[in-house]
Amino acid sequence: MRGKQATIWDIAVKLNISISTVSRALRNAADINPETKKAVLKLASELDYQPNAIASSLRNSKTNIIGIIVPEFIHAYFPKVILGVQDVANQSGYKLMISQSGESLEIEKANIHAMVSSRVDGLIMALSRETDTYDHILSVQKRGIPVVFFNRFADELTGSKVLVDDYKGAFEAVDYLIRTGCRRIAHLAGPEKLTMSGNRIKGYLDALKAHNIPVLEELIIPCDFMEGKARQATQHLLNMKERPDAIFVVNDPTAIEALICLKENNVRIPDEISLICFSNAPHSTFVDPPLSAIVQPLFKIGQTAARLLIGQVEQGKNFIPSTEKLETELVIRKSTRPLF
Amino acid sequence: MRGKQATIWDIAVKLNISISTVSRALRNAADINPETKKAVLKLASELDYQPNAIASSLRNSKTNIIGIIVPEFIHAYFPKVILGVQDVANQSGYKLMISQSGESLEIEKANIHAMVSSRVDGLIMALSRETDTYDHILSVQKRGIPVVFFNRFADELTGSKVLVDDYKGAFEAVDYLIRTGCRRIAHLAGPEKLTMSGNRIKGYLDALKAHNIPVLEELIIPCDFMEGKARQATQHLLNMKERPDAIFVVNDPTAIEALICLKENNVRIPDEISLICFSNAPHSTFVDPPLSAIVQPLFKIGQTAARLLIGQVEQGKNFIPSTEKLETELVIRKSTRPLF
DNA sequence: CTGAAAGCGCTAACAT
DNA sequence: ATGTTAGCGCTTTCAG
Numbered sequence: 001m002r003g004k005q006a007t008i009w010d011i012a013v014k015l016n017i018s019i020s021t022v023s024r025a026l027r028n029a030a031d032i033n034p035e036t037k038k039a040v041l042k043l044a045s046e047l048d049y050q051p052n053a054i055a056s057s058l059r060n061s062k063t064n065i066i067g068i069i070v071p072e073f074i075h076a077y078f079p080k081v082i083l084g085v086q087d088v089a090n091q092s093g094y095k096l097m098i099s100q101s102g103e104s105l106e107i108e109k110a111n112i113h114a115m116v117s118s119r120v121d122g123l124i125m126a127l128s129r130e131t132d133t134y135d136h137i138l139s140v141q142k143r144g145i146p147v148v149f150f151n152r153f154a155d156e157l158t159g160s161k162v163l164v165d166d167y168k169g170a171f172e173a174v175d176y177l178i179r180t181g182c183r184r185i186a187h188l189a190g191p192e193k194l195t196m197s198g199n200r201i202k203g204y205l206d207a208l209k210a211h212n213i214p215v216l217e218e219l220i221i222p223c224d225f226m227e228g229k230a231r232q233a234t235q236h237l238l239n240m241k242e243r244p245d246a247i248f249v250v251n252d253p254t255a256i257e258a259l260i261c262l263k264e265n266n267v268r269i270p271d272e273i274s275l276i277c278f279s280n281a282p283h284s285t286f287v288d289p290p291l292s293a294i295v296q297p298l299f300k301i302g303q304t305a306a307r308l309l310i311g312q313v314e315q316g317k318n319f320i321p322s323t324e325k326l327e328t329e330l331v332i333r334k335s336t337r338p339l340f
Numbered sequence: 341m342r343g344k345q346a347t348i349w350d351i352a353v354k355l356n357i358s359i360s361t362v363s364r365a366l367r368n369a370a371d372i373n374p375e376t377k378k379a380v381l382k383l384a385s386e387l388d389y390q391p392n393a394i395a396s397s398l399r400n401s402k403t404n405i406i407g408i409i410v411p412e413f414i415h416a417y418f419p420k421v422i423l424g425v426q427d428v429a430n431q432s433g434y435k436l437m438i439s440q441s442g443e444s445l446e447i448e449k450a451n452i453h454a455m456v457s458s459r460v461d462g463l464i465m466a467l468s469r470e471t472d473t474y475d476h477i478l479s480v481q482k483r484g485i486p487v488v489f490f491n492r493f494a495d496e497l498t499g500s501k502v503l504v505d506d507y508k509g510a511f512e513a514v515d516y517l518i519r520t521g522c523r524r525i526a527h528l529a530g531p532e533k534l535t536m537s538g539n540r541i542k543g544y545l546d547a548l549k550a551h552n553i554p555v556l557e558e559l560i561i562p563c564d565f566m567e568g569k570a571r572q573a574t575q576h577l578l579n580m581k582e583r584p585d586a587i588f589v590v591n592d593p594t595a596i597e598a599l600i601c602l603k604e605n606n607v608r609i610p611d612e613i614s615l616i617c618f619s620n621a622p623h624s625t626f627v628d629p630p631l632s633a634i635v636q637p638l639f640k641i642g643q644t645a646a647r648l649l650i651g652q653v654e655q656g657k658n659f660i661p662s663t664e665k666l667e668t669e670l671v672i673r674k675s676t677r678p679l680f
Numbered sequence: 681c682t683g684a685a686a687g688c689g690c691t692a693a694c695a696t
Numbered sequence: 697a698t699g700t701t702a703g704c705g706c707t708t709t710c711a712g
Contacts, residue, residue, distance in 0.1 A: 019690080023690065048479055052689050056689075056691070058398050058689080079413045095437065100423070117392070286627055287626055287628070359683090359707095364707095392704090392705050398704090400688080
């Protein structure tokens with residue numbers, strides 16, 4: 001054995017056969033004597049041989065690695081999606097290289113370079129909140145590396161997308177609030193550059209319009225997913241002469257902040273103010289009161305993204321980008337009033 | 341350009357120089373004409389050249405990838421540690437390959453194989469709750485790949501470790517409970533195979549002994565980190581003729597389950613039963629009541645693990661395993677009684 | 681300061 | 697059914 005780790009060369013020498021025969025035996029190719037194969041497999045196991053993926057990647061120009069770039073994985077959202085990706089990826093023989101942009105465009109770019117250098121076969125990503133230029137992503141696509149976006153993307157970008165029906169979910173949530181008697185409904189919105197934010201705002205607006213409720217611009221506050229921003233925005237709402245009687249929140253961490261702020265101000269939920277959010281974090285269920293929410297199928301988002309991506313990777317460079325839109329579910333808990 | 345992606349060969353041909361010169365220019369080696377270097381760098385950038393990490397890994401027998409295997413990353417614990425790892429790793433030019441064992445020994449083994457195949461330079465890991473054989477890990481170490489453990493390890497294993505002072509943290513927590521007047525203190529413990537579980541139990545026991553409080557075996561219930569197990573155990577405690585007046589819980593997800601169970605049974609916290617846990621998840625702060633906890637320096641655990649590992653990777657195969665023990669902090673919130 | 685050439689471990693024609 | 701050989705893209709002696 002030359003280094004610490006056995007290679008097909010070691011096996012070949014000990015068995016007095018050629019390395020190509022060993023290679024064939026190991027990947028149970030067609031033309032191979034069962035006896036030879038058995039001997040190779042036996043010795044391989046004795047030597048604790050593990051194929052060198054680096055070498056075969058180089059040879060095959062294929063790494064079987066899928067890159068994932070997400071803004072963060074402190075909150076449960078992205079990890080749950082990644083779980084879904086892992087499910088499909090591992091079953092199809094792909095490994096995952098994961099990194100976080102920390103919501104920073106600079107780090108996102110650095111991550112992309114690392115992924116390209118590592119020659120990932122494809123990339124699944126959700127943009128950072130800062131991302132407003134797209135050269136780094138175009139560069140990946142120009143190399144023929146397929147990219148699948150989820151959750152956070154921008155209309156300027158082509159590429160496959162896995163989305164939830166943000167518009168419909170938002171509409172349903174606000175519609176529900178109205179049907180429980182709320183009339184002055186605020187919206188803590190997401191970063192303006194993200195398509196998702198716009199769609200949720202549109203759903204919010206249309207639900208109001210559908211019920212002939214006037215839109216008040218001052219009740220729509222973009223929150224940018226910055227820590228502390230939601231709290232500040234909520235406090236701002238509470239300081240108004242006329243307080244809102246409901247808040248529709250763009251996502252879960254933002255909603256938690258809003259909730260804490262409401263409680264600090266001794267606002268009774270949902271009697272004085274109802275709270276509902278786009279979400280799927282488990283905390284929603286064990287904060288007090290448990291949050292009503294538009295729940296997204298996170299695991300399935302991950303699975304779908306992985307399936308789309310692997311499909312594109314394997315069908316070669318002429319894939320057609322496609323978009324899959326998944327349904328959300330309105331789950332009513334205790335932070336909104338009952339219907340009757 | 342041969343394929344989609346530029347190589348040093350492409351640069352060499354266009355500049356009519358040799359690939360070795362290009363290579364030197366790109367890694368600003370010593371003996372290189374500044375003019376040549378400038379030309380190479382310029383063309384590289386024009387071609388959007390990204391070095392092929394696969395090729396250089398093969399050549400150098402070094403991937404600059406650190407593998408991380410954790411049981412899960414749904415709860416905030418492991419992601420926060422990974423953040424710390426990423427911090428140090430990226431600064432030192434390493435990439436991360438992350439996977440989850442899903443608390444399964446089988447998957448842990450598969451992950452290890454994948455990591456070995458990918459020729460990671462080192463491995464950072466926390467064992468799954470099922471792990472009770474260690475051949476797969478020994479096999480990694482036999483290859484000369486350094487392994488650093490954190491949070492979950494076993495005494496049978498050698499290798500570097502980053503720990504928190506489980507014994508001391510547990511002792512302090514239980515001591516605090518006693519000083520607030522609790523006498524019948526239960527413990528929802530971790531899986532028995534993990535060293536950590538044992539140390540926390542020992543801290544629990546010694547605190548009781550220090551105050552001359554008799555140990556009641558039936559109040560110590562191992563919870564194995566299985567979903568639902570903690571709830572069941574808590575219910576069991578509540579069904580006793582004489583209920584405990586405090587519960588010390590091995591970790592955060594377990595504590596959340598216990599909390600929910602207590603609330604379902606309309607137990608007043610902390611008046612009837614105090615609750616305290618080993619933790620660092622942010623939920624602790626926004627459940628109702630916020631949980632008192634022994635807080636661990638998660639980011640620092642990750643940084644320390646990465647630093648240890650990279651040190652070992654770079655100082656070659658003769659590294660000496662070492663153990664770093666970090667301090668915890670007792671944070672009193674609302675789930676325990678005040679001292680006076 | 682630059683070029684030629686070997687080789688990291690593996691796969692896949694192409695021979696035999 | 698097996699062996700020979702070239703080469704994936706890069707780094708690194710060794711020569712010049």
